[in-house]
Amino acid sequence: GAVVSQHPSWVICKSGTSVKIECRSLDFQATTMFWYRQFPKQSLMLMATSNEGSKATYEQGVEKDKFLINHASLTLSTLTVTSAHPEDSSFYICSARETGTGQGYTFGSGTRLTVV
Amino acid sequence: AQKITQTQPGMFVQEKEAVTLDCTYDTSDQSYGLFWYKQPSSGEMIFLIYQGSYDEQNATEGRYSLNFQKARKSANLVISASQLGDSAMYFCAMREPYSGNTPLVFGKGTRLSVIA
Numbered sequence: 001g002a003v004v005s006q007h008p009s010w011v012i013c014k015s016g017t018s019v020k021i022e023c024r025s026l027d028f029q030a031t032t033m034f035w036y037r038q039f040p041k042q043s044l045m046l047m048a049t050s051n052e053g054s055k056a057t058y059e060q061g062v063e064k065d066k067f068l069i070n071h072a073s074l075t076l077s078t079l080t081v082t083s084a085h086p087e088d089s090s091f092y093i094c095s096a097r098e099t100g101t102g103q104g105y106t107f108g109s110g111t112r113l114t115v116v
Numbered sequence: 117a118q119k120i121t122q123t124q125p126g127m128f129v130q131e132k133e134a135v136t137l138d139c140t141y142d143t144s145d146q147s148y149g150l151f152w153y154k155q156p157s158s159g160e161m162i163f164l165i166y167q168g169s170y171d172e173q174n175a176t177e178g179r180y181s182l183n184f185q186k187a188r189k190s191a192n193l194v195i196s197a198s199q200l201g202d203s204a205m206y207f208c209a210m211r212e213p214y215s216g217n218t219p220l221v222f223g224k225g226t227r228l229s230v231i232a
Contacts, residue, residue, distance in 0.1 A: 032217035043207065044161075044222045051217075091159055097217060105151070105211075105220055107161035 002028050002098040006108025013084055013115055021079045021111045023094035030096035033077035034105075035069060038091040047092075050077045084115040118142065120208050120223035128229050129198045136183070137193040137226045139208030145169075148212035150191040151220060152182065155205040164206075167191055195228075203230045 003026040013019050023033055031052050036044040048069050050056040056069035066088075068080040077096075081088055093110040121140045129135040141150065148169045154162040167175045167182045175182040183192040195202060205227050209220040 034219045038159075043224045046219050046221070049217075049219055093159070093161065095161075095220070104163045104166065106163075107153075110159040110161075112159070 002096075002104075002106040004030070004094060004096055004106045004108040006094055006111060008111055009109060010112040011114070013113070015085055015115055016083055018080055018082045019084055019113060021081075021092055021094075021113075023077050023079075023096075023108045025075045025096055025098075025106075028096075028098040029074040030077070030098070031074060032096065033071060034095045035067075035077075035079050036093050036095065038093065038110075040091075044093065047079075052077075081113065084113070086115045089113055089115045118223075119212075119221045120210055122208055122223035122226050124226045125224075126227045126229065128231055129195075131200060131230055131232050132197055134194060134196045135198055135228065137195070137206050137208075137228065139191045139193065139223060141189050141191060141208075141210050143189075143210065143212050145213045148210055150182070150184070151209040151211070152180070152191075152193045153207045153209060153222075154202075155207060155225070157204070161207075165193065198230045200230050200232060203228060 005024045007022050033050045035047045038044045047062045048056045048058045050069045050071035052071045058064045071077040094108040095105045097105045150167045152164040165177045165180045167184045174184050179196045181194045205225045207225045208223040
């Protein structure tokens with residue numbers, strides 16, 4: 001089945017630094033990737049939708065200059081958290097749907113970001 | 117307005133018993149899809165079952181079945197013969213409209229605990 005590989009699984013960084021999270025579709029082309037954020041004991045909240053070769057669409061309240069999304073190829077989308085602060089500590093997870101193969105959305109395994 | 121409502125923050129069930137997790141949704145579209153995902157403590161999102169708005173029969177996948185009542189806009193998940201490994205967070209999600217690459221919108225989730 002469709003697989004989305006997400007790296008890193010967890011990362012600890014210092015305040016003010018930037019962190020890049022990668023999501024790669026291994027055996028299908030993901031023209032669209034969805035990025036979610038999940039705070040502890042809460043639901044998944046959509047942050048942005050990235051489309052290959054074009055600018056990402058951000059949800060209301062999500063700072064596009066802080067959460068940079070790049071979707072330069074059909075198999076790779078990246079989320080960069082710039083100038084991270086402790087309040088950015090969260091679980092970030094990506095998702096894509098393999099077009100034409102069914103209804104299921106494939107999720108990456110998630111990245112647990114801790115900013116100290 | 118909330119698109120997906122899960123009113124049960126937590127549920128307990130005895131091993132080998134059946135349990136129903138509630139989900140109601142709000143949409144004005146005729147074409148939509150409903151999903152259930154399981155999220156264990158590791159964070160990964162595991163696809164369980166899907167129901168399309170035009171599907172006349174309730175979806176079933178092994179021990180999982182979806183009780184779809186369109187007029188009431190409910191899509192409850194039924195897990196039969198609960199196992200200890202079923203202990204996890206369960207999220208109901210919707211995709212609307214059922215075309216193109218639209219993201220999933222999630223409910224707040226229900227934490228299921230299976231007791232031996």
